Amino acid sequence: MSTVRSIRALAPLLDRVLVQRVKAETKTASGIFLPESSVEKLNEAKVLAVGPGGLDRDGKRIAMSVAVGDRVLIPQFGGSPIKSGDEEYHLFRDSEILAKINE
Template sequence: MSAIKSIKSIAPLFDRVLVQRVKAQAKTASGIFIPEANVEKLNEAKVIAVGPGMSTQDGVKVAVSVKEGDKVLIPSFGGSPLKVSGEDYLLFRDAEILAKIQE
């Protein structure tokens, strides 16, 4: 299996959503660095790419509920992990995404 060279080469299918988890601060407000092992993973992620959506049995197209660039809440566990150019990404189904974060 060949290595994936760029995240731009990943195009989610159906109702899949490709996200990248937001990295937690590794430094406190007072400037103290926290060891990476002690930094808690956040459930916040940025949407990188979305699939075209699914079709119902009647042939009606149901679009994905998020778009590229949205910030979302994802479950603590689940998703399909993907590593591209040393960066970690996750693939979720649209229905697995918990919420969209309004800014």
């Protein structure tokens, strides 16, 4: 796992997407607090930064399918974990993002 001082200093290259997993609720609707061990990691994440896009065979830039601020569905495993302070982030390729959540 890589560690950086400030996540704002991290600029993804090519077709990389920097995301942070959405934290699962630790309290039920009725107000009962759940221990961290019983809370599953969600596959939902928020896009924090995107690279400019990959290049095709002719050297033309391929547009990214997500933008900063989008909510996305990410794979349960994979990506490159990055730690900044107590927070954990992940870098994925644009093609590894499973879906964009539209609301």
